[in-house]
Amino acid sequence: MFGYIKPVQSELLVKENEFYKAVYCGLCKEGGRKISRLTRFFLNQDFVFLCIVRMAVEGEKTSSKIKRCPYCLKKKCMVCESRSLIYTAAAFGILLYYKFLDDYRDSKGIKKLIYRICLLFAGRIKKRSSKLYPLLDGQVSASLEKLYGLEKSNCASPDMAADCFAKVTGIVASGNTEGENREILEECGYHIGRYIYLIDAFEDSERDYEKGNYNVLNLYYSSPEEVYNSRDIIRTTLNDSIMAFCRAYEKSGGSSLDNLIYNTAQLGSKAAFEKSLLKLKGNSHNTER
Secondary structure, three states: OOOOOOOOHHHOOHHHHHHHHHHHHHHHHHHHHHHOHHHHHOOOHHHHHHHHHHHHHHOOOOEEEEEEEOOEEEEEEEEEEOHHHHHHHHHHHHHHHHHHHHHHHHOOHHHHHHHHHHHHHHHHHHHHHHHHOHHHHHHHHHHHHHHHHHHHOOOOOHHHHHHHHHHHHHHHHHOOOOHHHHHHHHHHHHHHHHHHHHHHHHHOHHHHHHHOOOOHHHHHHOOHHHHHHOHHHHHHHHHHHHHHHHHHHHOOOOOOOHHHHHHHHHHHHHHHHHHHHHHHHHHHHHHHO
16 A cells, blocks of 8 residues: 555644554554564555544544654654554555565566565565464455456456455455444445555556556556546546545444544545646656656
């Protein structure tokens, strides 16, 4: 996952922003303690958001403590404590391995060697994560292999490719839960995953085209220029995914974390798209020069 889903801090209450940072620090600390210290270098906001959604749907009671940051011993920070933290850290460890595997398959030359070395370390992280949640690795692996098959066959359907990745995030979001909560979390994870896959393809369309990498939007629209020209259609598609997420989350009945979750989903997703739009626009101007 790629770090697109994060809140707009200026629209949060102080206590909500502090809670978000406490969850981030909690994931960093639990990942380092239970999985590997290396996970701290790769942690992104997508997993922080999924963890918060999981806490809300499951109705978890959380607590926070002031602890020293392992990277800056002089700094003290609020660290959230919750059972969802351990699960999310393990899920992140498993997906981190497959992210490196995907990069290894797509790379050439010296970069392929670098990702090969990364895979050795990521493999150990996956092994520790899988010991905590044995079923998760197999489910994620099977779904990602289907996605890899679509990419190898140059699938030009955004719906098919995004659906495949969305099922992975649905599995990750709902793992180790039961009943109605599992259904809600799986649906929430699905729609967030669909958003992440499509916005990543949109933002990377120029780079993937230059490197000859698979990009479903480039195949569907024929070129990065046409991808950019279709930005309004893509924006609508992304908004539809976020609204579908919100409808799924509403089924949980709500919690004290609602404002933080809706802020991140609705405002954060729009901000991420505008940032991607500026990046693509800048790339197109540089190409023209």
